[in-house]
Amino acid sequence: xxxxxxxxxxxxxxGSSEPAAPTPAPVVQAPVEPPAPDLCAPFVAxxxxxxSADSGCSSDEQCTCRSGLLFADCGGAASMDTAHRLxxxxxxxxxxxxxxxxxxxxxxxxxxxxxxxRCVER
Numbered sequence: 001x002x003x004x005x006x007x008x009x010x011x012x013x014x015g016s017s018e019p020a021a022p023t024p025a026p027v028v029q030a031p032v033e034p035p036a037p038d039l040c041a042p043f044v045a046x047x048x049x050x051x052s053a054d055s056g057c058s059s060d061e062q063c064t065c066r067s068g069l070l071f072a073d074c075g076g077a078a079s080m081d082t083a084h085r086l087x088x089x090x091x092x093x094x095x096x097x098x099x100x101x102x103x104x105x106x107x108x109x110x111x112x113x114x115x116x117x118r119c120v121e122r
Contacts, residue, residue, distance in 0.1 A: 043093035063119035065110035074105035077119040
């Protein structure tokens, strides 16, 4: 029992000064990097321009299906000329590292027709 009393008196008698609180280190903020440029934006703009200027059609044979890759949709009807031009833009975009975040589309059959001078899906 004597040992317990000695330990207690040693602890009590060791002094009452508390250690000083450590000084917090200064907060260093990492430099904020600007967001990476959108590689797809110029290609999407070109594709939208080409699609809006679609030449139209006079027969069903002049219509085909376009990719939706640069439109964030699952594709649709377009004239053969427009679909070809859009395909070329998509190839250029891929070569430049553009990977658009489009929707995941289920495989589907695209049936098109020329109605009143415009290519449409049936």
